[in-house]
Amino acid sequence: MNLISIFSKYPTQESCLEHLETVRWGDNPTCPHCRSDKVARKNELDKVGRWNGHACKSSFNVLSGTIMQKTKVPLQK
Numbered sequence: 001m002n003l004i005s006i007f008s009k010y011p012t013q014e015s016c017l018e019h020l021e022t023v024r025w026g027d028n029p030t031c032p033h034c035r036s037d038k039v040a041r042k043n044e045l046d047k048v049g050r051w052n053g054h055a056c057k058s059s060f061n062v063l064s065g066t067i068m069q070k071t072k073v074p075l076q077k
């Protein structure tokens, strides 16, 4: 499994992120900063895939802490 083939299967950034969240976290998303499971998905439409970590008051997305975090290109590319 590689990321490019995953991205090519999902037509939107949102669906890519949802898939990656499932792969990385399953049913229990956790904060990459403090490993807490006290997290909540942000609801703002322009922040798809962003989460709030309540334990350490940080925000993150599914790519935080991975090599993909540094990429600025849209996920579909």
Ligand SMILES: [Zn+2]
Binding pocket: 031, 032, 033, 034, 035, 036, 053, 054, 055, 056, 057, 058
């Ligand atoms: Zn945290």
